[in-house]
Amino acid sequence: MSQVTYTDHTGASRTVPAxxxxxxxxxxxxxxVPGIVAECGGSLSCATCHVFVDDADLGNLPAMEEMxxxxxxxxxxxxxxxxxxxxxLKVTDGCDLHVTTxxxxx
Amino acid sequence: MADGLxxxxxxxxxVSLATSLRALGYADxxxxxxxxxxxxxQRPALSKEWLQGEITNESLMFRTQEYWLEHRxxxxxxxxxxxxxxxxxxxxxxxxxxxxxxxxxRLALAVGARPRRLLLDGVDLPGVLYLxxxxxxxxxxARVPDVRDVVVIGGGFIGLEAAASLTKMGxxxxxxxxxxxxxxxAVGEQTSAYLLDHHxxxxxxxxxxxxxxxxxxxxxxxxxxxLADGRVVPADLVLVGVGVLPNTELAESxxxxxxxxxxxxxxxxxxxxxxxxxxxxxxLPNPVPGAPDGDRVRFESVNNAVEQAKVAAYAITGRREExxxxxxxxxxxxxxxxxxxxxxxxxxxxxxxxxPERGKFSVLYYRGDRILAADCVNHPLDFMAVxxxxxxxxxxxxxxxxxxxxxxxxxxxxxAALVAD
Numbered sequence: 001m002s003q004v005t006y007t008d009h010t011g012a013s014r015t016v017p018a019x020x021x022x023x024x025x026x027x028x029x030x031x032x033v034p035g036i037v038a039e040c041g042g043s044l045s046c047a048t049c050h051v052f053v054d055d056a057d058l059g060n061l062p063a064m065e066e067m068x069x070x071x072x073x074x075x076x077x078x079x080x081x082x083x084x085x086x087x088x089l090k091v092t093d094g095c096d097l098h099v100t101t102x103x104x105x106x
Numbered sequence: 107m108a109d110g111l112x113x114x115x116x117x118x119x120x121v122s123l124a125t126s127l128r129a130l131g132y133a134d135x136x137x138x139x140x141x142x143x144x145x146x147x148q149r150p151a152l153s154k155e156w157l158q159g160e161i162t163n164e165s166l167m168f169r170t171q172e173y174w175l176e177h178r179x180x181x182x183x184x185x186x187x188x189x190x191x192x193x194x195x196x197x198x199x200x201x202x203x204x205x206x207x208x209x210x211x212r213l214a215l216a217v218g219a220r221p222r223r224l225l226l227d228g229v230d231l232p233g234v235l236y237l238x239x240x241x242x243x244x245x246x247x248a249r250v251p252d253v254r255d256v257v258v259i260g261g262g263f264i265g266l267e268a269a270a271s272l273t274k275m276g277x278x279x280x281x282x283x284x285x286x287x288x289x290x291x292a293v294g295e296q297t298s299a300y301l302l303d304h305h306x307x308x309x310x311x312x313x314x315x316x317x318x319x320x321x322x323x324x325x326x327x328x329x330x331x332x333l334a335d336g337r338v339v340p341a342d343l344v345l346v347g348v349g350v351l352p353n354t355e356l357a358e359s360x361x362x363x364x365x366x367x368x369x370x371x372x373x374x375x376x377x378x379x380x381x382x383x384x385x386x387x388x389x390l391p392n393p394v395p396g397a398p399d400g401d402r403v404r405f406e407s408v409n410n411a412v413e414q415a416k417v418a419a420y421a422i423t424g425r426r427e428e429x430x431x432x433x434x435x436x437x438x439x440x441x442x443x444x445x446x447x448x449x450x451x452x453x454x455x456x457x458x459x460x461x462p463e464r465g466k467f468s469v470l471y472y473r474g475d476r477i478l479a480a481d482c483v484n485h486p487l488d489f490m491a492v493x494x495x496x497x498x499x500x501x502x503x504x505x506x507x508x509x510x511x512x513x514x515x516x517x518x519x520x521x522a523a524l525v526a527d
Contacts, residue, residue, distance in 0.1 A: 026165060032173045034129070039412055041148045042165075043155070045436035045445055046409075047490060067443070067486060073515070074490020106431065 035101030077102035110135030115216030119385025122415035141186035196380030219350035228321025233328035264347035270440030282316035374418035448479030
């Protein structure tokens with residue numbers, strides 16, 4: 001079983017069971033997790049699904065492509081070393097991913 | 107307040123209104139009516155990732171069933187409203203084609219738009235398709251395996267997205283555009299020229315200034331498209347994407363003022379002062395700071411559906427909030443990611459920032475020293491910088507931006523700095 005834990009900027013957490021193959025963004029939006037807007041539905045056009053990935057999980061994720069990297073420079077809250085766009089992070093079998101959402105996405 | 111809010115239309119605007127209201131703590135019942143046989147889904151991918159089989163049906167869904175239940179949003183499909191009885195206080199009853207009645211304290215119209223139909227001989231032949239909703243997309247996708255030659259009529263976003271997708275899927279695509287350039291309504295000439303070069307190089311046979319005379323049959327189905335010069339372009343499938351018309355019939359039937367959409371104010375309130383209208387069906391005051399007084403716009407975009415729904419949700423909960431943010435648009439066309447920030451109307455000069463080696467291309471639009479908008483192709487850094495500058499009321503000086511190696515974010519300044527120069 002896979003799951004994603006979303007912590008908002010105030011520290012409140014919510015763990016959501018996730019379907020393998022869905023993105024971390026889709027898992028959040030479909031279940032109504034606040035803090036991820038995702039206006040463009042995952043087509044790498046809006047940078048409103050910005051998350052900070054827990055350092056322990058960071059190494060398990062696929063590397064960023066150029067488009068994601070460039071979009072992150074324009075995210076509403078400044079990017080950090082552990083920033084990713086959650087639409088680009090796929091849930092894998094047995095994953096237990098922890099991310100924190102920024103205080104604003106727009 | 108037993109009946110609550112009735113939202114007619116369960117696409118992006120309707121869904122955003124319902125979810126925004128619950129996020130604001132609105133506690134009355136919400137009924138969200140869709141007229142299709144599908145749970146509320148997202149449309150943008152239908153012409154792109156979904157058509158190409160890169161994503162599943164499930165990934166188009168806005169929310170899980172559990173979300174709707176938990177948030178007490180009553181989502182109904184297959185309910186097409188055909189008549190509304192509305193009282194002066196904004197409450198009333200809506201009647202659906204299935205015979206059901208939906209009483210409401212307040213009404214929200216998120217009824218969208220429909221494809222403009224071609225009025226030509228042959229348009230009713232099997233194999234002449236439009237692409238707006240999931241059923242259109244399902245039909246298109248089902249036909250693709252049996253198709254070799256495709257003619258796309260219309261070189262706007264939908265036409266180009268579908269043409270690029272179908273080309274990637276191995277089909278031979280001819281695209282007919284009536285105007286002398288591609289996407290004439292939404293981008294400037296330099297962007298049109300860039301798109302034209304790209305799509306021709308990718309294998310799409312683009313015909314500009316195309317005057318379509320009629321659709322011709324082969325047997326009992328579509329066989330080609332005849333142009334005014336007599337040439338017939340062979341087609342096993344014709345896809346028409348020549349714009350949309352706002353669905354205003356219901357609004358007109360209850361006496362709401364309509365003019366290229368349902369006329370609403372800054373708070374998304376229609377002319378009765380109670381009913382809200384959001385998304386593609388709404389004609390709103392131009393929200394861009396500095397827009398001419400009285401200027402009105404009707405957007406066909408996800409961004410507008412989301413932002414206008416937020417404003418409407420505030421209005422319904424008794425607050426007045428200004429429409430926030432700068433209009434933005436995107437269109438993924440094969441390998442091209444086009445992103446547009448702002449509205450370029452009224453510009454008096456443009457600036458091209460091109461990096462041919464990396465396939466990046468942007469056009470910035472200025473009126474005097476003031477930046478109005480940007481078309482960005484595969485150039486998210488420029489797009490995000492212009493969008494951020496516009497939404498914060500900042501300036502990107504023309505001369506500083508002229509060097510394509512300069513990061514726009516690094517030359518963004520307070521407007522006063524321009525005067526000081």
